[in-house]
Amino acid sequence: MGRWEPDARGRLAKAALELYGERGYEQTTVAEIAKRAGLTERTFFRHYADKREVLFAGSGELEDLFVRAVTGAPESAPPLDALSLGLYAAAELFTDRRDFARARHAVITANAELQERELIKLASLTSSLAATLRRRGAPETTASLAAEAGVAVFKVAFERWIAPGEERLMAELTRESLDELKAVASGGQAVPVEPAD
Known part of the structure:
Protein backbone atom coordinates (compact mmCIF):
# COMPACT_ATOMS: atom_id res chain seq x y z
CA MET A 1 0.00 0.00 0.00
CA GLY A 2 1.39 3.37 -0.98
CA ARG A 3 2.11 6.11 1.52
CA TRP A 4 -0.08 8.65 -0.23
CA GLU A 5 -3.79 7.88 0.08
CA PRO A 6 -5.99 10.15 -2.04
CA ASP A 7 -9.25 11.07 -0.28
CA ALA A 8 -8.60 8.64 2.56
CA ARG A 9 -11.15 10.43 4.74
CA GLY A 10 -13.87 10.15 2.10
CA ARG A 11 -13.05 6.51 1.39
CA LEU A 12 -13.24 5.69 5.09
CA ALA A 13 -16.60 7.44 5.46
CA LYS A 14 -18.00 5.64 2.42
CA ALA A 15 -16.73 2.26 3.65
CA ALA A 16 -18.11 2.87 7.14
CA LEU A 17 -21.58 3.78 5.87
CA GLU A 18 -21.64 0.74 3.60
CA LEU A 19 -20.71 -1.56 6.47
CA TYR A 20 -23.07 0.09 8.95
CA GLY A 21 -25.86 -0.41 6.43
CA GLU A 22 -24.92 -4.04 5.69
CA ARG A 23 -24.23 -5.37 9.17
CA GLY A 24 -25.18 -2.63 11.61
CA TYR A 25 -23.21 0.02 13.42
CA GLU A 26 -22.46 -2.01 16.55
CA GLN A 27 -21.30 -5.08 14.61
CA THR A 28 -18.83 -3.11 12.47
CA THR A 29 -15.22 -2.70 13.60
CA VAL A 30 -12.65 -0.06 12.73
CA ALA A 31 -10.47 -2.81 11.23
CA GLU A 32 -13.28 -3.77 8.86
CA ILE A 33 -13.86 -0.16 7.84
CA ALA A 34 -10.16 0.36 7.13
CA LYS A 35 -9.96 -2.90 5.16
CA ARG A 36 -13.03 -2.04 3.07
CA ALA A 37 -11.47 1.36 2.28
CA GLY A 38 -8.15 -0.26 1.36
CA LEU A 39 -6.39 1.55 4.20
CA THR A 40 -4.88 0.75 7.59
CA GLU A 41 -6.41 1.17 11.05
CA ARG A 42 -3.67 3.68 11.75
CA THR A 43 -4.90 5.76 8.81
CA PHE A 44 -8.45 5.52 10.14
CA PHE A 45 -7.37 6.96 13.49
CA ARG A 46 -5.52 9.81 11.77
CA HIS A 47 -8.88 10.94 10.40
CA TYR A 48 -11.41 9.87 13.04
CA ALA A 49 -11.25 9.42 16.82
CA ASP A 50 -13.58 6.42 16.66
CA LYS A 51 -16.15 4.79 14.40
CA ARG A 52 -18.91 7.03 15.76
CA GLU A 53 -17.11 10.18 14.60
CA VAL A 54 -17.41 9.06 10.98
CA LEU A 55 -21.07 9.99 11.33
CA PHE A 56 -20.56 13.28 13.19
CA ALA A 57 -17.34 14.68 11.73
CA GLY A 58 -19.19 17.40 9.79
CA SER A 59 -21.10 18.74 12.81
CA GLY A 60 -18.43 21.25 13.76
CA GLU A 61 -18.20 22.57 10.20
CA LEU A 62 -22.00 22.93 10.05
CA GLU A 63 -22.09 24.82 13.35
CA ASP A 64 -19.23 27.13 12.34
CA LEU A 65 -20.81 27.91 8.98
CA PHE A 66 -24.21 28.58 10.55
CA VAL A 67 -22.78 30.82 13.30
CA ARG A 68 -20.56 32.78 10.87
CA ALA A 69 -23.54 33.52 8.61
CA VAL A 70 -25.68 34.70 11.54
CA THR A 71 -22.80 36.79 12.88
CA GLY A 72 -22.33 38.39 9.47
CA ALA A 73 -25.99 39.36 9.07
CA PRO A 74 -26.70 43.10 8.88
CA GLU A 75 -26.95 44.67 12.34
CA SER A 76 -30.52 45.76 11.61
CA ALA A 77 -31.67 42.19 10.82
CA PRO A 78 -34.16 40.80 13.35
CA PRO A 79 -33.11 37.48 14.95
CA LEU A 80 -35.17 35.25 12.66
CA ASP A 81 -33.89 37.03 9.55
CA ALA A 82 -30.30 36.66 10.77
CA LEU A 83 -30.96 32.96 11.37
CA SER A 84 -32.38 32.59 7.87
CA LEU A 85 -28.96 33.58 6.51
CA GLY A 86 -27.43 30.81 8.63
CA LEU A 87 -30.03 28.34 7.38
CA TYR A 88 -29.27 29.14 3.73
CA ALA A 89 -25.52 28.91 4.34
CA ALA A 90 -26.00 25.52 6.02
CA ALA A 91 -28.17 24.33 3.12
CA GLU A 92 -25.26 24.91 0.73
CA LEU A 93 -23.17 22.45 2.74
CA PHE A 94 -25.56 19.68 1.69
CA THR A 95 -25.18 20.14 -2.05
CA ASP A 96 -24.47 16.76 -3.71
CA ARG A 97 -24.58 14.91 -0.37
CA ARG A 98 -28.13 13.52 -0.32
CA ASP A 99 -27.15 9.84 -0.68
CA PHE A 100 -24.60 10.14 2.12
CA ALA A 101 -27.10 12.01 4.32
CA ARG A 102 -29.81 9.39 3.73
CA ALA A 103 -27.45 6.53 4.60
CA ARG A 104 -26.15 8.39 7.67
CA HIS A 105 -29.68 9.13 8.87
CA ALA A 106 -30.68 5.47 8.51
CA VAL A 107 -27.71 4.35 10.62
CA ILE A 108 -28.40 6.94 13.33
CA THR A 109 -32.12 6.17 13.42
CA ALA A 110 -31.36 2.48 14.02
CA ASN A 111 -29.16 3.11 17.09
CA ALA A 112 -30.26 4.78 20.36
CA GLU A 113 -26.70 5.83 21.31
CA LEU A 114 -26.25 7.55 17.96
CA GLN A 115 -29.65 9.24 18.24
CA GLU A 116 -28.57 10.63 21.59
CA ARG A 117 -25.33 11.91 20.06
CA GLU A 118 -27.29 13.58 17.25
CA LEU A 119 -29.52 15.34 19.81
CA ILE A 120 -26.45 16.54 21.70
CA THR A 132 -24.60 34.51 18.73
CA LEU A 133 -27.99 36.23 18.75
CA ARG A 134 -27.36 37.54 22.29
CA ARG A 135 -24.03 38.99 21.12
CA ARG A 136 -25.98 40.73 18.36
CA GLY A 137 -28.15 42.37 21.03
CA ALA A 138 -31.17 40.07 21.18
CA PRO A 139 -32.71 39.67 24.64
CA GLU A 140 -32.15 36.30 26.36
CA THR A 141 -35.63 34.87 25.73
CA THR A 142 -35.79 36.14 22.15
CA ALA A 143 -32.37 34.65 21.38
CA SER A 144 -33.33 31.28 22.88
CA LEU A 145 -36.71 31.10 21.12
CA ALA A 146 -35.27 32.17 17.77
CA ALA A 147 -32.39 29.68 17.99
CA GLU A 148 -34.76 26.83 18.85
CA ALA A 149 -37.02 27.85 15.95
CA GLY A 150 -34.07 28.06 13.56
CA VAL A 151 -32.85 24.58 14.45
CA ALA A 152 -36.42 23.26 14.15
CA VAL A 153 -36.61 24.71 10.62
CA PHE A 154 -33.28 23.08 9.81
CA LYS A 155 -34.49 19.68 11.11
CA VAL A 156 -37.79 19.83 9.22
CA ALA A 157 -36.09 20.88 5.98
CA PHE A 158 -33.47 18.16 6.38
CA GLU A 159 -36.05 15.45 6.99
CA ARG A 160 -37.96 16.56 3.89
CA TRP A 161 -34.73 16.68 1.87
CA ILE A 162 -33.77 13.06 2.69
CA ALA A 163 -37.30 11.70 2.17
CA PRO A 164 -37.56 8.98 -0.51
CA GLY A 165 -38.20 10.46 -3.92
CA GLU A 166 -37.40 14.05 -2.87
CA GLU A 167 -35.27 15.85 -5.44
CA ARG A 168 -35.56 19.52 -4.49
CA LEU A 169 -32.53 21.36 -3.15
CA MET A 170 -32.02 21.74 0.59
CA ALA A 171 -32.12 25.54 0.15
CA GLU A 172 -35.59 25.35 -1.43
CA LEU A 173 -36.91 23.14 1.36
CA THR A 174 -35.32 25.42 3.94
CA ARG A 175 -37.07 28.45 2.43
CA GLU A 176 -40.36 26.57 2.37
CA SER A 177 -40.00 25.47 6.01
CA LEU A 178 -39.00 28.96 7.12
CA ASP A 179 -42.02 30.44 5.33
CA GLU A 180 -44.26 27.90 7.07
CA LEU A 181 -42.80 28.83 10.47
CA LYS A 182 -43.41 32.54 9.79
CA ALA A 183 -46.98 31.80 8.70
CA VAL A 184 -47.65 29.79 11.86
CA ALA A 185 -46.08 32.50 14.05
CA SER A 186 -48.23 35.18 12.43
CA GLY A 187 -51.38 33.09 12.72
CA GLY A 188 -51.54 32.24 9.00
CA GLN A 189 -51.74 28.48 9.23
CA ALA A 190 -52.37 27.84 12.92
CA VAL A 191 -55.48 25.78 13.55
CA PRO A 192 -57.12 26.36 16.93
CA VAL A 193 -57.39 23.24 19.07
CA GLU A 194 -60.32 22.93 21.42
CA PRO A 195 -59.47 21.57 24.89
CA ALA A 196 -60.76 18.07 25.56
CA ASP A 197 -63.78 17.83 27.85
Whole structure:
Protein backbone atom coordinates (compact mmCIF):
# COMPACT_ATOMS: atom_id res chain seq x y z
CA MET A 1 0.00 0.00 0.00
CA GLY A 2 1.39 3.37 -0.98
CA ARG A 3 2.11 6.11 1.52
CA TRP A 4 -0.08 8.65 -0.23
CA GLU A 5 -3.79 7.88 0.08
CA PRO A 6 -5.99 10.15 -2.04
CA ASP A 7 -9.25 11.07 -0.28
CA ALA A 8 -8.60 8.64 2.56
CA ARG A 9 -11.15 10.43 4.74
CA GLY A 10 -13.87 10.15 2.10
CA ARG A 11 -13.05 6.51 1.39
CA LEU A 12 -13.24 5.69 5.09
CA ALA A 13 -16.60 7.44 5.46
CA LYS A 14 -18.00 5.64 2.42
CA ALA A 15 -16.73 2.26 3.65
CA ALA A 16 -18.11 2.87 7.14
CA LEU A 17 -21.58 3.78 5.87
CA GLU A 18 -21.64 0.74 3.60
CA LEU A 19 -20.71 -1.56 6.47
CA TYR A 20 -23.07 0.09 8.95
CA GLY A 21 -25.86 -0.41 6.43
CA GLU A 22 -24.92 -4.04 5.69
CA ARG A 23 -24.23 -5.37 9.17
CA GLY A 24 -25.18 -2.63 11.61
CA TYR A 25 -23.21 0.02 13.42
CA GLU A 26 -22.46 -2.01 16.55
CA GLN A 27 -21.30 -5.08 14.61
CA THR A 28 -18.83 -3.11 12.47
CA THR A 29 -15.22 -2.70 13.60
CA VAL A 30 -12.65 -0.06 12.73
CA ALA A 31 -10.47 -2.81 11.23
CA GLU A 32 -13.28 -3.77 8.86
CA ILE A 33 -13.86 -0.16 7.84
CA ALA A 34 -10.16 0.36 7.13
CA LYS A 35 -9.96 -2.90 5.16
CA ARG A 36 -13.03 -2.04 3.07
CA ALA A 37 -11.47 1.36 2.28
CA GLY A 38 -8.15 -0.26 1.36
CA LEU A 39 -6.39 1.55 4.20
CA THR A 40 -4.88 0.75 7.59
CA GLU A 41 -6.41 1.17 11.05
CA ARG A 42 -3.67 3.68 11.75
CA THR A 43 -4.90 5.76 8.81
CA PHE A 44 -8.45 5.52 10.14
CA PHE A 45 -7.37 6.96 13.49
CA ARG A 46 -5.52 9.81 11.77
CA HIS A 47 -8.88 10.94 10.40
CA TYR A 48 -11.41 9.87 13.04
CA ALA A 49 -11.25 9.42 16.82
CA ASP A 50 -13.58 6.42 16.66
CA LYS A 51 -16.15 4.79 14.40
CA ARG A 52 -18.91 7.03 15.76
CA GLU A 53 -17.11 10.18 14.60
CA VAL A 54 -17.41 9.06 10.98
CA LEU A 55 -21.07 9.99 11.33
CA PHE A 56 -20.56 13.28 13.19
CA ALA A 57 -17.34 14.68 11.73
CA GLY A 58 -19.19 17.40 9.79
CA SER A 59 -21.10 18.74 12.81
CA GLY A 60 -18.43 21.25 13.76
CA GLU A 61 -18.20 22.57 10.20
CA LEU A 62 -22.00 22.93 10.05
CA GLU A 63 -22.09 24.82 13.35
CA ASP A 64 -19.23 27.13 12.34
CA LEU A 65 -20.81 27.91 8.98
CA PHE A 66 -24.21 28.58 10.55
CA VAL A 67 -22.78 30.82 13.30
CA ARG A 68 -20.56 32.78 10.87
CA ALA A 69 -23.54 33.52 8.61
CA VAL A 70 -25.68 34.70 11.54
CA THR A 71 -22.80 36.79 12.88
CA GLY A 72 -22.33 38.39 9.47
CA ALA A 73 -25.99 39.36 9.07
CA PRO A 74 -26.70 43.10 8.88
CA GLU A 75 -26.95 44.67 12.34
CA SER A 76 -30.52 45.76 11.61
CA ALA A 77 -31.67 42.19 10.82
CA PRO A 78 -34.16 40.80 13.35
CA PRO A 79 -33.11 37.48 14.95
CA LEU A 80 -35.17 35.25 12.66
CA ASP A 81 -33.89 37.03 9.55
CA ALA A 82 -30.30 36.66 10.77
CA LEU A 83 -30.96 32.96 11.37
CA SER A 84 -32.38 32.59 7.87
CA LEU A 85 -28.96 33.58 6.51
CA GLY A 86 -27.43 30.81 8.63
CA LEU A 87 -30.03 28.34 7.38
CA TYR A 88 -29.27 29.14 3.73
CA ALA A 89 -25.52 28.91 4.34
CA ALA A 90 -26.00 25.52 6.02
CA ALA A 91 -28.17 24.33 3.12
CA GLU A 92 -25.26 24.91 0.73
CA LEU A 93 -23.17 22.45 2.74
CA PHE A 94 -25.56 19.68 1.69
CA THR A 95 -25.18 20.14 -2.05
CA ASP A 96 -24.47 16.76 -3.71
CA ARG A 97 -24.58 14.91 -0.37
CA ARG A 98 -28.13 13.52 -0.32
CA ASP A 99 -27.15 9.84 -0.68
CA PHE A 100 -24.60 10.14 2.12
CA ALA A 101 -27.10 12.01 4.32
CA ARG A 102 -29.81 9.39 3.73
CA ALA A 103 -27.45 6.53 4.60
CA ARG A 104 -26.15 8.39 7.67
CA HIS A 105 -29.68 9.13 8.87
CA ALA A 106 -30.68 5.47 8.51
CA VAL A 107 -27.71 4.35 10.62
CA ILE A 108 -28.40 6.94 13.33
CA THR A 109 -32.12 6.17 13.42
CA ALA A 110 -31.36 2.48 14.02
CA ASN A 111 -29.16 3.11 17.09
CA ALA A 112 -30.26 4.78 20.36
CA GLU A 113 -26.70 5.83 21.31
CA LEU A 114 -26.25 7.55 17.96
CA GLN A 115 -29.65 9.24 18.24
CA GLU A 116 -28.57 10.63 21.59
CA ARG A 117 -25.33 11.91 20.06
CA GLU A 118 -27.29 13.58 17.25
CA LEU A 119 -29.52 15.34 19.81
CA ILE A 120 -26.45 16.54 21.70
CA LYS A 121 -24.98 17.98 18.50
CA LEU A 122 -28.26 19.76 17.70
CA ALA A 123 -28.43 21.12 21.26
CA SER A 124 -24.88 22.45 20.86
CA LEU A 125 -25.89 24.14 17.60
CA THR A 126 -28.93 25.71 19.30
CA SER A 127 -26.81 26.96 22.19
CA SER A 128 -24.22 28.49 19.84
CA LEU A 129 -26.90 30.22 17.78
CA ALA A 130 -28.61 31.62 20.88
CA ALA A 131 -25.25 32.95 22.14
CA THR A 132 -24.60 34.51 18.73
CA LEU A 133 -27.99 36.23 18.75
CA ARG A 134 -27.36 37.54 22.29
CA ARG A 135 -24.03 38.99 21.12
CA ARG A 136 -25.98 40.73 18.36
CA GLY A 137 -28.15 42.37 21.03
CA ALA A 138 -31.17 40.07 21.18
CA PRO A 139 -32.71 39.67 24.64
CA GLU A 140 -32.15 36.30 26.36
CA THR A 141 -35.63 34.87 25.73
CA THR A 142 -35.79 36.14 22.15
CA ALA A 143 -32.37 34.65 21.38
CA SER A 144 -33.33 31.28 22.88
CA LEU A 145 -36.71 31.10 21.12
CA ALA A 146 -35.27 32.17 17.77
CA ALA A 147 -32.39 29.68 17.99
CA GLU A 148 -34.76 26.83 18.85
CA ALA A 149 -37.02 27.85 15.95
CA GLY A 150 -34.07 28.06 13.56
CA VAL A 151 -32.85 24.58 14.45
CA ALA A 152 -36.42 23.26 14.15
CA VAL A 153 -36.61 24.71 10.62
CA PHE A 154 -33.28 23.08 9.81
CA LYS A 155 -34.49 19.68 11.11
CA VAL A 156 -37.79 19.83 9.22
CA ALA A 157 -36.09 20.88 5.98
CA PHE A 158 -33.47 18.16 6.38
CA GLU A 159 -36.05 15.45 6.99
CA ARG A 160 -37.96 16.56 3.89
CA TRP A 161 -34.73 16.68 1.87
CA ILE A 162 -33.77 13.06 2.69
CA ALA A 163 -37.30 11.70 2.17
CA PRO A 164 -37.56 8.98 -0.51
CA GLY A 165 -38.20 10.46 -3.92
CA GLU A 166 -37.40 14.05 -2.87
CA GLU A 167 -35.27 15.85 -5.44
CA ARG A 168 -35.56 19.52 -4.49
CA LEU A 169 -32.53 21.36 -3.15
CA MET A 170 -32.02 21.74 0.59
CA ALA A 171 -32.12 25.54 0.15
CA GLU A 172 -35.59 25.35 -1.43
CA LEU A 173 -36.91 23.14 1.36
CA THR A 174 -35.32 25.42 3.94
CA ARG A 175 -37.07 28.45 2.43
CA GLU A 176 -40.36 26.57 2.37
CA SER A 177 -40.00 25.47 6.01
CA LEU A 178 -39.00 28.96 7.12
CA ASP A 179 -42.02 30.44 5.33
CA GLU A 180 -44.26 27.90 7.07
CA LEU A 181 -42.80 28.83 10.47
CA LYS A 182 -43.41 32.54 9.79
CA ALA A 183 -46.98 31.80 8.70
CA VAL A 184 -47.65 29.79 11.86
CA ALA A 185 -46.08 32.50 14.05
CA SER A 186 -48.23 35.18 12.43
CA GLY A 187 -51.38 33.09 12.72
CA GLY A 188 -51.54 32.24 9.00
CA GLN A 189 -51.74 28.48 9.23
CA ALA A 190 -52.37 27.84 12.92
CA VAL A 191 -55.48 25.78 13.55
CA PRO A 192 -57.12 26.36 16.93
CA VAL A 193 -57.39 23.24 19.07
CA GLU A 194 -60.32 22.93 21.42
CA PRO A 195 -59.47 21.57 24.89
CA ALA A 196 -60.76 18.07 25.56
CA ASP A 197 -63.78 17.83 27.85
